[in-house]
Amino acid sequence: MTVLLVNPPSLSGPPGARESFISGQKRRLTPQQYYSLPIEHLGLASIAAHARSRGIEVDVVNGMVEGHSSVAETWRAIQDVARRRGRPRLIGFTNIDTFDELSWLVERCRATWDDARIALGHNFATLNHQRILRGWDAIDYVMMGEGEVSFTLLAEAVLNDRPVDEVPGVARRADDGSVTATPQTVVNLDELPWPARDELPTVLREGFAGAVYTTRGCLYRCTFCGTGAVGDLLGRDRYRFRSVEAVVDEIEYLHRDFGLDFVAISDDLFLAKHPGMQERAGRFADEVLRRGLEISFMFDARVDAIGDLKLLAHLRRAGLRRIFVGLETGSYEQLVAYRKRHVTADQDPAARINAVNELGVEVIPGTIMFHPTVRPAELRQTLRLLKATGYRTPYKLFDRITAYAGTPLYHEYGAKGLLTNDWPIGEWEFASPHAERVFAEVKAFVTGQDEADFAAAERFFLERVAEWEAAEPDRGLAHQHLPVASTTAAAPTTAGQP
Structure with a gap:
């Protein structure tokens, strides 16, 4: 048995x-x-x-x-x-x-x-x-x-x-x-044994990263995310931490026993703007430096959490090399629709991206290029944010939002009649046939090449968007976009995870 x-x-x-x-x-x-x-x-x-x-x-x-x-x-x-x-x-x-x-x-x-x-x-x-x-x-x-x-x-x-x-x-x-x-249990994370590492040798042999988690849940409620929706079921216990010492103990073990020199912190959200989370990130860097651990790491953060360059420089000294940031879109209106107000209407994330890149930390973007009511101006603005990070993977040019069953976004799309199939993934169609054409043609262009070049894919993308604009001008449609700012930061020497 x-x-x-x-x-x-x-x-x-x-x-x-x-x-x-x-x-x-x-x-x-x-x-x-x-x-x-x-x-x-x-x-x-x-x-x-x-x-x-x-x-x-x-x-x-x-x-x-x-x-x-x-x-x-x-x-x-x-x-x-x-x-x-x-x-x-x-x-x-x-x-x-x-x-x-x-x-x-x-x-x-x-x-x-x-x-x-x-x-x-x-x-x-x-x-x-x-x-x-x-x-x-x-x-x-x-x-x-x-x-x-x-x-x-x-x-x-x-x-x-x-x-x-x-x-x-x-x-x-x-x-x-x-x-x-029956009611769920709420686990004390420090009382759990470390995850079994049966898979880690295979992961490392294939060239991917070993990982640790330091938190569970999320403080926020983005409409497209299942973590936030499940967190509502746990109420006040929806977001919990492991102790910094326990996390670094596990990283030290992985470094010693598996030869790990890079670790991905796989939390849904490691760093937010909350003062307690900023202070915890500083203590994490302190502990890594105190032990003299020679290891690099990355984590996920919100845009509004990466403004303290002094903290990020401290984390950089401890080994921070990459930050995954959910930028999502260049449309402020769409950010509001996603319940992701990490900037105000007059702020531009590109400025923060540039500042972080200048510290020697790569910003790996999470972007949502296409959604049912996307317009040409938003596609251009989202591309601009993508390029500000120095990320150069053409597959990002046809990312589209997923309406996971049970999430607020799924229920919203269902109520609006946007879903063409509701199970097991909410499938939707574009409001504009021009958007459907741009998406399909860009996807075909990128996937039809053995080694798609980002610059060529970008040119093709912008040509298709321009054709859409000519055929169907926005004429004052109410999509407010983030302001254009300089995106002249040098591209990082390496890119990052999707």
Whole structure:
């Protein structure tokens, strides 16, 4: 008997030409771009570590990290574990945007081991637990929120044939067919064991980054983000910290035992403008410097959190080399629509980007180029912000927003009649056929080349936008854009993660 944790392979590419997650990243990015991308699944690794600390044998099949190029390959890996370890009693799956892959795997697990219990976790599952449990009989449980304690207690109950009714943080079907859920647990992060590092040698061998987490949750409520939506379910406990000392202890261990010289801090938000978070970041730098750790790192931050150049210079001395910043768009109106007011109407993020670059810290941009009502002027302004960072990856020119089921954006698009398909990912269409044409042509131009050149892709992008402007002038449409500022900062010597 065994307990399994499974992450689907997260394939990319069109049907008939699918490729593994790792192959897709390496095709789109250069080694200097993807080396800081963390691909370990720290959630599954942390659940495995906690369960093992309670004496439960847990195996992990991570099709994404293992480079599987089909769901059939992941299914064979699951069967291999079962042959070695015995018939599984509990299988836990995770999912963000791989629900179709997951469903295929779940059905095969159910058909092969009809007495196994199957659970699903992560933000997508939490936000959509009612729909999942009513629509997929093969899934027995949805883990609500954090899984370390809940999944371990569920495993103990299943392995010992005990009722699961009182296991915290579990949604299930009641005897009458209704969906019921027990309250979630709120975990003290410093009491958890460090994540199991089964996958790290593979991650490093493939040229990606090892990772740690230092917080959970987020203070903010961007409409497109599942983390914020799940955080509302936890109320005042939605955002929590690990102690700085515990985090640096783990980084020191990874540096010593795995030879890590770069670590990605994988928090949804490591640095915000809140004084407490700024002070904590300073203490983190202090601790790294005090121990003399020779390690580089990156983290995620909001635009309004990177104004203290003295703090960033201190973090730079401690090893900060990259910051991922969710710039999103050049339209202030659209930022407001996303509930992401990290600048005022008269501020320009490019000025802050330039200042951070001048410190020797790369700003890796998160941008949303296309959304249903995008206009030409916004595309130009978002491109301007993208270029201010020095980021030069043409695939960013056709990024489009994803309406994840259960998020506020998904509900908004549904209410406005913008969704053409609502499951498992909210699919939408453009309000303007010209926008659809620009998106399709830019995507075809970039993906149709073995090694797309950013400058050539930018020229093609701007030509298509100009054609749209000529065919359909804005004529005073109410999209207020951020002011134009200098973007003359030198491009960094390396780019970063998407």
